[in-house]
Amino acid sequence: MIDEQDLVETIEVERYELNEEPAYNFTFDRRDFIKAFGLGIVFIIPAARVLAQQRDQGESGSGGGRNQLPADIDAWIHIDEKGEVTAFTGKVEVGQNARTSLTQAIADELHVPVPSVHLVMGDTDLTPFDMGTFGSLSTPRMAPQLRKAAAAAREMLIAMAAEQLKIEPADLRIVNAQFLNHDKSKTLTLAEVAKGRKLVKVIPDNIAITQPKDWTVAGKSLVKVDGKEVVTGKHRYTSDIKRDRMLFGKVVRPAAFNATLVSSDSKAAEAMPGVKVVTDGNFIGVVAPDQETATKAANAIAVDWKSPGQPSNAELFDLLRKPTNTGGRGGGSRPQGSIADGLAAADKKLEQTYTVAYIAHAPLEPRAAVAEWNGDKLTVWTGTQRPFGVRSELAEAFHVSEDKVRVIVPDTGSGYGGKHTGEYAVEAARLAKAAGKPVKLVWTREEEFTWGYFRPAGVIDIKSGVKNDGAITAWEFHNYNSGASGIQIKYEIPNNDIRFHQASSPLRQGSYRGLAASANHFARESHIDELANELKMDPLEFRLKNIKDERLRDVLQAAAKSFGWGKTKPSGGRGFGIACGFEKGGYVATCAEIAIQPPSTNEDKANKRVSVVRVVASFECGAVVNPLHLKNQIEGAVVMAIGGALFESIDFANGKILNPHFANYRVPRFSDMPSIEVIVLDRKDIPSAGAGETPIVGLAPAVANAIFNATGVRLRSLPLAPRGISS
Amino acid sequence: MAKVTSLNVNGKKLPVDVDSTVSLLSVLRNDLDLTGSKYGCGEGQCGACTVLIDGQPMRSCITQVGRASGKLVTTIEGLEKDGKLHPLQEAFIKADAMQCAYCTSGMIMSASALLAKTPKPTREEIIRGMNGNICRCGTYQRIVEAIQIAASTQVSTLQHAGRAGTKDQEVTK
Numbered sequence: 001m002i003d004e005q006d007l008v009e010t011i012e013v014e015r016y017e018l019n020e021e022p023a024y025n026f027t028f029d030r031r032d033f034i035k036a037f038g039l040g041i042v043f044i045i046p047a048a049r050v051l052a053q054q055r056d057q058g059e060s061g062s063g064g065g066r067n068q069l070p071a072d073i074d075a076w077i078h079i080d081e082k083g084e085v086t087a088f089t090g091k092v093e094v095g096q097n098a099r100t101s102l103t104q105a106i107a108d109e110l111h112v113p114v115p116s117v118h119l120v121m122g123d124t125d126l127t128p129f130d131m132g133t134f135g136s137l138s139t140p141r142m143a144p145q146l147r148k149a150a151a152a153a154r155e156m157l158i159a160m161a162a163e164q165l166k167i168e169p170a171d172l173r174i175v176n177a178q179f180l181n182h183d184k185s186k187t188l189t190l191a192e193v194a195k196g197r198k199l200v201k202v203i204p205d206n207i208a209i210t211q212p213k214d215w216t217v218a219g220k221s222l223v224k225v226d227g228k229e230v231v232t233g234k235h236r237y238t239s240d241i242k243r244d245r246m247l248f249g250k251v252v253r254p255a256a257f258n259a260t261l262v263s264s265d266s267k268a269a270e271a272m273p274g275v276k277v278v279t280d281g282n283f284i285g286v287v288a289p290d291q292e293t294a295t296k297a298a299n300a301i302a303v304d305w306k307s308p309g310q311p312s313n314a315e316l317f318d319l320l321r322k323p324t325n326t327g328g329r330g331g332g333s334r335p336q337g338s339i340a341d342g343l344a345a346a347d348k349k350l351e352q353t354y355t356v357a358y359i360a361h362a363p364l365e366p367r368a369a370v371a372e373w374n375g376d377k378l379t380v381w382t383g384t385q386r387p388f389g390v391r392s393e394l395a396e397a398f399h400v401s402e403d404k405v406r407v408i409v410p411d412t413g414s415g416y417g418g419k420h421t422g423e424y425a426v427e428a429a430r431l432a433k434a435a436g437k438p439v440k441l442v443w444t445r446e447e448e449f450t451w452g453y454f455r456p457a458g459v460i461d462i463k464s465g466v467k468n469d470g471a472i473t474a475w476e477f478h479n480y481n482s483g484a485s486g487i488q489i490k491y492e493i494p495n496n497d498i499r500f501h502q503a504s505s506p507l508r509q510g511s512y513r514g515l516a517a518s519a520n521h522f523a524r525e526s527h528i529d530e531l532a533n534e535l536k537m538d539p540l541e542f543r544l545k546n547i548k549d550e551r552l553r554d555v556l557q558a559a560a561k562s563f564g565w566g567k568t569k570p571s572g573g574r575g576f577g578i579a580c581g582f583e584k585g586g587y588v589a590t591c592a593e594i595a596i597q598p599p600s601t602n603e604d605k606a607n608k609r610v611s612v613v614r615v616v617a618s619f620e621c622g623a624v625v626n627p628l629h630l631k632n633q634i635e636g637a638v639v640m641a642i643g644g645a646l647f648e649s650i651d652f653a654n655g656k657i658l659n660p661h662f663a664n665y666r667v668p669r670f671s672d673m674p675s676i677e678v679i680v681l682d683r684k685d686i687p688s689a690g691a692g693e694t695p696i697v698g699l700a701p702a703v704a705n706a707i708f709n710a711t712g713v714r715l716r717s718l719p720l721a722p723r724g725i726s727s
Numbered sequence: 728m729a730k731v732t733s734l735n736v737n738g739k740k741l742p743v744d745v746d747s748t749v750s751l752l753s754v755l756r757n758d759l760d761l762t763g764s765k766y767g768c769g770e771g772q773c774g775a776c777t778v779l780i781d782g783q784p785m786r787s788c789i790t791q792v793g794r795a796s797g798k799l800v801t802t803i804e805g806l807e808k809d810g811k812l813h814p815l816q817e818a819f820i821k822a823d824a825m826q827c828a829y830c831t832s833g834m835i836m837s838a839s840a841l842l843a844k845t846p847k848p849t850r851e852e853i854i855r856g857m858n859g860n861i862c863r864c865g866t867y868q869r870i871v872e873a874i875q876i877a878a879s880t881q882v883s884t885l886q887h888a889g890r891a892g893t894k895d896q897e898v899t900k
Contacts, residue, residue, distance in 0.1 A: 232806075
């Protein structure tokens, strides 16, 4: 029987990570590795679950027959004859700095200098299958695997070096890529050990990895390993890639979502020099020798689209409350106790509704792809968080097997969960197929705002009861559409019923940094503040009274202390707010100070402006891998969250996005930046969790609570103040 | 249609053959393979494409190449001199003032124009001067810090920009 908790997770993954079953057939054998890498030593890391099976079955992890390798591989590490170390992983770099943190893990374990470690990431021909870079999993899942590999490699290399030196392995250690015996009378470099070798080794499972307290490279701040490449403009993002004979593509977009093509006239476009028009079902696109011509040609095509009437913002929340007609399942945790009993025991009861709008990821690098066919083999460079998922999409779209498709992901201009799907790769490949030449397709900003997908909008109803002494007795929570992430509570409430309900979304929706944890934390932490206010209790004290979890208490107290919570009162026009939360192994607490300012001349004169002036965020995600990058992620999450909290919102009507430009979809800028203080609690005794997502969840409720503190006005819809707040 | 046949970019006169109405960004990226300047919006709203034209920061995505003809264009690729990074480039690395780094070229070019005009900017002046550049990853606090670091090594900054010498720009390290 499926546990309801499992159900929540299944739904979350299926629907909001746009996920799929890992369907692949891994065919590399030892000879392939030798062919691919040439001389040196390759260490293969079987998938975590394969290693676990070996452990259970008491196997040594030899990897089967002579040429047979485990079918499930997480990563591999190659050491070439110069002693350079290259690790291959299907994870990708989208600004979360996994390239740096994974490099640290390998250097740490292998005892080699950071500059000699290289990472090949997200190349489906070179790296093992990986489901995708999402869910803050690179640090908790991939880093330990690479560590295991590097640790095993280190021990095997020591054995090889000892044999070369004709001494006992026990007398040898490796320091800074050099093997040394006890009195340093015998030494060998890593290069000297790898030289002339042609080895493929499968790492065993019974290998100990270095514990955080003993880390030497990890656990310390390290700047971006390819920082010089990016500050000089040399790093090539997808949109910077150039291929011989490459053409530029442009897709003719439908007039509205769900439109079907009635007719088109492309004579004028086809008459343009070098232009080719491609029509295939509902798809119309052009290729041309340069981008300007491609755009001109696409604009010259007269198209008649037929589109159905579609809802707008105004109807959104009523629509989301309607039960889904697609047979969706409900979700949430198993209810505990009885809501009726909990409410009966309460001194005060509260019932409120919270809403969140659709928002856009708006990655600064719009979705882009370069596609090239060589015979029936397709290569696509594209910025995606799911290279193997996009490979499947391409294989399916063009009816070829997956081994005919190679997806290469250059380090990408961010994603935030927005680059999970591969429609732009498919579009580029379709155009390239018709053109018989490589094609580059870069979505315009307007296309990026319109034809991707959005963070789900949602409606959340909460019914609660509380005793006068501050004990929460009942918690009934219904989330419609936005998702189940972060829906669980860390408050000790004996009677609770927490549910997620699927709905039919009028817009295409999908993953967004933190998924629904932002919506669920906004509703929960706002409501908690409302309960505290009902009791005239301090919001921090009220939270601490109902939270037992030590890790959550620690971040709350750390943030409150640095913020000076309870020590000072906000001055006129200012307000203080606090919120806390837990998701994906990370604990966060956020304190915010907001200022209510007079209307600016160019805004609605009746409305006062809200700005976030100071934020203290504390975060704990186990052992810290790179304090510098962790702080950077937390600061970035705070800034990004300001947009969703105060002003970001997709306006739509009748299948059209009404604000698909930075001029009318406002994102946080320098002038929106508060002073941000980040407190990182380093727990070397707890395995590291990812940190790219969870720090985002505390800001919106902290700001809503601060606005209430300043004005007495409770705002329950995100964004809170897109046009300021009425005077 | 008027043609542009050469452009002075990063101190070099480079032959091109483009209509004068094409965007400077397109010519830099597609004709001259200088891809450090990025397309972020094509509407002059995000600053990822910022270059200097005669020292002035310009959004190359909405600047016709004809307007750069006969002028000195500086792109991110032109800041490194003799293998030595520009102080802003050094400072961006040091302050970790980036995540995905897609905005970084434009940030550095805007910042170099800001420092040329205001060698010792206050935090408010930096915010005002940089507000046209978007970092969606939200590293603004670090970018401010990087600009402050670069400003403190200003003498070399100005030498890089070829504008050293006037009195108010002389600062001791």
